[in-house]
Amino acid sequence: MEYRKLPHGEVQISVIGLGASVLGEQPEKDIVETVQFALDAGVNFFDLAAGHAGIFPAYGKALEGRRKDALLQVHFGANYTTGEYGWTTDLNTVKKSIDWQLKNLKTHYIDFGFIHCLDEEADLAAYEKNGVLDYLMEMKAQGVVKYIGLSTHAPALANAVLDKHILDMMMFSINPMYDYGQGDYAIGSDGERHKLYRRCEKEGVGISVMKPFNAGQLLDAKQSPFHQALTTAQCIQYALDKPGVVTVLGGPGNAAQLKEILTYFEKTDEERDYSVISTMTPDESVGKCVYCKHCHPCPAGLDIGLINKYYDLAQQGDVMAKNHYLTLEKRASDCIGCGHCNGRCPFQVAQMERMDEIRNYFGK
Structure with missing residues (x-):
């Protein structure tokens, strides 16, 4: 495993992390097995924006005796109190959800407390007006949250939060499809997006990359806009080459799929080369x-x-x-x-x- 230092602090983060979107759909025993396999492989960064609440008690079991080996990215605004994922900016609901997550994770602290999935200025305004941002900052002041993050797909919203100078980390969707105007989350021009990456590096805000494979679309020639399948190693290298990026969060559904992602470290420079994307870059790029x-x-x-x-x-x-x-x-x-x-x-x-x-x- 390779690690990159978070600019705001001394913590070392594995360049490949573990996402939760697909893993959360699996039986508890498979989640536990995958998380423990990840830890054994040196993966130490785990995002918990899952579609299903069952991932939290599973992580609680997987991390017993190993909590110090894991950096958890927990989202203030993701609601799991109903048993399924929900999005909210209601302060009381956020508090209940965070309490529930901490209890099921069997931990008393959160490494990265994230402002959850804001893409619109109106959402940010509601998040602040309802007191959720103040609550997150209070949790940091109390030592429950170690670092502050933001998850977003929108450069304009990202810059608005960066202007507040409170962020240590940003979760952003980076892959060649989005950077070059393809796909539902291709928000902002490639110039705006790359300018955001450079700003994060300049200001010491690390980037954790979500959707590096675009739900597998980039790995399938029939679905990819490049009409040629990229490999997981090419997608990972593409993201790691961007300024500010600290870790890339793959979304495997089991330990076998994670093992395939981790073969990145066995690949040659030629096998990681993603220059095929030059065949469809827009004129401005x-x-x-x-x-x-x-x-x-x-x-x-x-x-x-x-x-x-x-x-x-x-x-x-x-x-x-x-x-x-x-x-x-x-x-x-x-x-x-x-x-x-x-x-x-x-x-x-x-x-x-x-x-x-x-x-x-x-x-x-």
Whole structure:
């Protein structure tokens, strides 16, 4: 397993986490088996936005004696008091649901308390007016909640909450379908979405990725808009390459499916390469580096994807990005103009010219 540090703190998070949407539909013994398999494999980040309430007592059993090994992402606004999932901004209902979840999880604390699934400004207004946000912040002040998060599919709403400067983590839907305008949750242009990822990295807000496979649609050539099936490893790599991303939450239904997702760590760079998506990127995306590193290896030894990422972040005002750039062993000024990168870039980025631009920007 590989881990990434949450910027707001020292906690280390597994780059592959476990989602709950499909798992929650399974018999309790299968849920327990899958969670324990995940823990044994080094997975430590678990989202609990499930469609069925039965997942909570199952997690309570799976985590007995191992609570400290798990980071739980619990949603303030997901209601399970009826036995099934419901969405609410009513404060009393939220309190009852959180009490019920804590009892069934057999825990007294929540690692990540999330503002749950807000996509509209009106929903955020109701969440605040009803006192749910204040309740979440009170829980953090009391030490019951360790970190504050937000789950959303909408860049505009995400930016509105980021403006409050309360977030440590954001759960956002990232996959090539949504980023390039395909699918029900393809909210915002690719420029708006990528700008959001860069803002999260700049402000130290980690991103936990939901829907990396779009419910399996990206893994099926007949359903995929690319008319070619991507692999789980390609989808995971695509998400992990985005600025700010800390963990990618797959949604397996059992331990066998999770084991297949975890084969990501056995794949070569070529097997993780997702550049096939360049065949359907919109015109506005052509010529923009997505840090896929398909242009690597650079004959001069430049990490072209990372150089581009630091440049984009620095342009957004991230002072630390410039410092990171200056610590690189090879910088844009080391480009020898061989054209290898230009010829290999599936997104038609003029990388040689971009290296000139970056050298002039940083002065090195």
